[in-house]
Amino acid sequence: MHPILSLVEENYLKAIYHLSDAGKSAVSTNALADNMNNKAASVTDMIKKLSSKGVISYEKYHGVNISEKGRRAALRVIRKHRLWETFLVDKLNFNWDEVHEVAEQLEHIESPLLIEKLDSFLGHPKVDPHGHPIPDKDGKIHEVKQVQLSEAKAGTNGIVHSVNDGSPKFLQYLSKIGIRIGARIDIVERMEFDGSMEIIIDDKERVFISRQASENLLIRERP
Amino acid sequence: MHPILSLVEENYLKAIYHLSDAGKSAVSTNALADNMNNKAASVTDMIKKLSSKGVISYEKYHGVNISEKGRRAALRVIRKHRLWETFLVDKLNFNWDEVHEVAEQLEHIESPLLIEKLDSFLGHPKVDPHGHPIPDKDGKIHEVKQVQLSEAKAGTNGIVHSVNDGSPKFLQYLSKIGIRIGARIDIVERMEFDGSMEIIIDDKERVFISRQASENLLIRERP
DNA sequence: ATACTTTTTTAGATTAATCTAAATTTATAT
DNA sequence: ATATAAATTTAGATTAATCTAAAAAAGTAT
Numbered sequence: 001m002h003p004i005l006s007l008v009e010e011n012y013l014k015a016i017y018h019l020s021d022a023g024k025s026a027v028s029t030n031a032l033a034d035n036m037n038n039k040a041a042s043v044t045d046m047i048k049k050l051s052s053k054g055v056i057s058y059e060k061y062h063g064v065n066i067s068e069k070g071r072r073a074a075l076r077v078i079r080k081h082r083l084w085e086t087f088l089v090d091k092l093n094f095n096w097d098e099v100h101e102v103a104e105q106l107e108h109i110e111s112p113l114l115i116e117k118l119d120s121f122l123g124h125p126k127v128d129p130h131g132h133p134i135p136d137k138d139g140k141i142h143e144v145k146q147v148q149l150s151e152a153k154a155g156t157n158g159i160v161h162s163v164n165d166g167s168p169k170f171l172q173y174l175s176k177i178g179i180r181i182g183a184r185i186d187i188v189e190r191m192e193f194d195g196s197m198e199i200i201i202d203d204k205e206r207v208f209i210s211r212q213a214s215e216n217l218l219i220r221e222r223p
Numbered sequence: 224m225h226p227i228l229s230l231v232e233e234n235y236l237k238a239i240y241h242l243s244d245a246g247k248s249a250v251s252t253n254a255l256a257d258n259m260n261n262k263a264a265s266v267t268d269m270i271k272k273l274s275s276k277g278v279i280s281y282e283k284y285h286g287v288n289i290s291e292k293g294r295r296a297a298l299r300v301i302r303k304h305r306l307w308e309t310f311l312v313d314k315l316n317f318n319w320d321e322v323h324e325v326a327e328q329l330e331h332i333e334s335p336l337l338i339e340k341l342d343s344f345l346g347h348p349k350v351d352p353h354g355h356p357i358p359d360k361d362g363k364i365h366e367v368k369q370v371q372l373s374e375a376k377a378g379t380n381g382i383v384h385s386v387n388d389g390s391p392k393f394l395q396y397l398s399k400i401g402i403r404i405g406a407r408i409d410i411v412e413r414m415e416f417d418g419s420m421e422i423i424i425d426d427k428e429r430v431f432i433s434r435q436a437s438e439n440l441l442i443r444e445r446p
Numbered sequence: 447a448t449a450c451t452t453t454t455t456t457a458g459a460t461t462a463a464t465c466t467a468a469a470t471t472t473a474t475a476t
Numbered sequence: 477a478t479a480t481a482a483a484t485t486t487a488g489a490t491t492a493a494t495c496t497a498a499a500a501a502a503g504t505a506t
Contacts, residue, residue, distance in 0.1 A: 008493065029454055042494055044455055049492090061454055061501060092340040102334045109332075111325045117315040231463065252484055265464050267485055272462090284471060284484055 004053070007108045010077050012036065012046050013055055016066050017074035026063035075139040081107035082128035082135075083118050089129040090122060096129040096180075097171035130171075131162025131181045131218070147221060149185065150195060150214035157186040158219030165216040173213070178205050185219055227276070230331045233300050235259065235269050236278055239289050240297035249286040298362040304330035305351035305358075306341050312352040313345060319352040319403075320394035353394075354385025354404045354441065370444060372408065373418060373437035380409040381442030388439040396436070401428050408442055 005013065015035045019027045029047070033040040051058040055070030066074065084106040088094040094102075116137070119125075126142055127133055133141045146161045160183045163171065174180070178201045188198040188206070195211030209217075228236065238258045242250045252270070256263045274281040278293030289297065307329040311317040317325075339360070342348075349365055350356055356364045369384045383406045386394065397403070401424045411421040411429070418434030432440075 006492080030452090038493090039495065040454065041456080041496080045493075088337070088340075092337070092344055094336075094340065098336070102332070102337050105332045105334070106329075109325070109328045111328070113317075113321070114311070114315070114325050117311075117317065121315055229462080253482090261463090262465065263484060264466080264486080268463075 003110055005055070005073060009046070009050060009053075009055075010073070010108060012043075012050060013066070013070055013074045014077050016050075016056060016064060017071065017078070020066055023066050023071055026065050028063045032064075072139050075135045075141070077107050079135040079137075079139075080109070080115055082132055083115060083122065083125070085128045085130070086122050086125045086134070087118060090125075095171075095175070097168040097175070099129065100166050100168070127162070127181075129181070130166050131160070144220060146218040148215050149187075149197070149199075149209075149217040149219050150211060152185075152187050152219060152221065154187050154189050156221060157184060158221045159184055160217060161220045162218045163216055164218060170213070170216060174217075177207050177209075178202065179217070185217075226333055228278070228296060232269070232273060232276075232278075233296070233331060235266075235273060236289070236293055236297045237300050239273075239279060239287060240294065240301070243289055246289050246294055249288050251286045255287075295362050298358045298364075300330050302358040302360075302362075303332070303338055305355055306338060306345065306348070308351045308353070309345050309348045309357070310341060313348075318394075318398070320391040320398070322352060323389050323391070350385070350404075352404070353389050354383070367443060369441040371438050372410075372420070372422075372432075372440040372442050373434060375408075375410050375442060375444060377410050377412050379444060380407060381444045382407055383440060384443045385441045386439055387441060393436070393439060397440075400430050400432070401425065402440070408440075 012032070015032060016027050017023065019031055019035060029040050029043050032047070033043045036043065047056060047058050047064050050056045050070070051064070054067060055073055056064045056066050058064045081103045084103045085099045088099040088102060089096055119137075125134055133143060135141045144161060147158075148164075149158070149160075152158060160179060160181055162181065163174070179185075184202050186200040186203070188200060190197050195214070196208055197211075197214050198206065198208050200206050235255070238255060239250050240246065242254055242258060252263050252266050255261075255270070256266045259266065270279060270281050270287050273279045273293070274287070277290060278296055279287045279289050281287045304326045307326045308322045311322040311325060312319055342360075348357055356366060358364045367384060370381075371387075372381070372383075375381060383402060383404055385404065386397070402408075407425050409423040409426070411423060413420050418437070419431055420434075420437050421429065421431050423429050
């Protein structure tokens with residue numbers, strides 16, 4: 001009768017998936033507590049529960065790893081989140097910095113029919129408004145080779161592909177200086193002392209951006 | 224930080240609104256327990272809580288009445304429910320018998336911006352796929368004068384305006400015999416012994432429908 | 447290798463929403 | 477008008493998700 005995972009459990013699982021870099025490394029209790037804005041004691045309780053449901057494996061004092069079953073469940077939630085974000089921007093004219101909170105709610109709506117119909121309605125999009133890939137029905141993700149702007153060398157250029165930080169403040173800043181998904185970036189110079197960069201956006205604006213900003217911008221490099 | 228009403232409280236309030244015929248009569252503990260598929264004891268606890276929040280008034284042993292504040296909150300949820308149903312049918316090609324359960328989930332998404340943008344996207348619809356009026360932003364409802372088909376006299380005709388029973392089974396039955404919102408119904412004869420009726424649908428099909436069915440079909444009478 | 451620090455877990459409480467069983471109040475039928 | 481029935485409330489428990497404070501384990505630095 002009840003879904004296999006509660007809303008709270010889904011949120012924990014999503015956090016574990018992201019923090020483990022899609023399942024590549026273990027996640028500590030404290031990292032999870034930080035991420036969920038909960039206390040470590042609460043996390044310990046929850047990971048016991050998730051472990052008993054088989055979506056993670058857990059060894060006392062040594063963090064958790066997501067299981068295949070858990071990975072699939074996490075990807076279903078992520079698929080929903082990204083499809084809803086796409087809907088909000090493409091159909092309802094939300095700005096890209098306004099969608100995250102609403103999508104955090106919508107991602108928990110349980111209806112396979114709804115999500116497949118939404119996917120069709122949107123034309124089977126491959127990426128969300130922040131450039132993140134949308135997992136398909138079977139949890140497959142089409143990963144595109146991309147690098148942090150901070151890693152690009154002076155004289156090279158690339159196309160903005162996605163953002164690592166989806167916070168409204170950061171996205172509003174990007175919009176303000178003219179950076180959006182698909183924009184062309186030419187790297188003029190990289191300041192060694194603080195990692196900031198001088199770049200040209202779409203052959204027009206020449207701006208300086210901080211190391212922090214450049215680390216959260218992912219580009220597809222071009223020859 | 225938290226919404227004023229929890230998801231569960233919203234559902235109770237909606238049930239109270241509907242059971243009280245939009246605030247016209249008091250609702251008993253048992254009626255509410257039945258409707259919510261809960262035990263009376265649980266309802267007693269909940270109505271104390273709702274009462275302390277000022278959305279209903281409650282006198283021990285004498286049922287509850289919805290307050291103005293409660294009515295507004297209930298109408299906000301109903302507005303969302305009906306807008307989402309409209310979205311599902313008009314945009315995602317759901318059938319009218321498939322939308323209720325999903326809308327029961329979607330109606331609790333909290334985002335005034337979302338609901339106003341959705342309303343625009345749908346072209347400010349006045350009724351949902353079952354013919355029920357959609358309250359506007361201020362909780363105003365455009366009520367249309369309509370009667371139960373069971374009350375119509377032989378020889379008269381009317382346009383199907385809404386259904387009182389939104390269950391998949393009933394709606395599928397209606398679709399099967401060719402009744403949809405907007406269909407023309409001519410009443411041929413009303414059988415006094417069991418209240419069943421012989422009707423003609425859209426000048427084509429001549430069918431018999433039970434008293435129960437005719438009581439759950441609302442029509443706008445025509446001269 | 448031992449002592450100190452950090453991380454994690456355990457123990458015990460709390461809140462929301464539910465339940466069962468018992469007690470109480472209201473309604474009904476002779 | 478009183479007994480019986482029906483409806484409602486109270487009392488006490490339970491589960492999910494959280495917390496604080498204390499205990500235990502793991503990591504680190506000399």
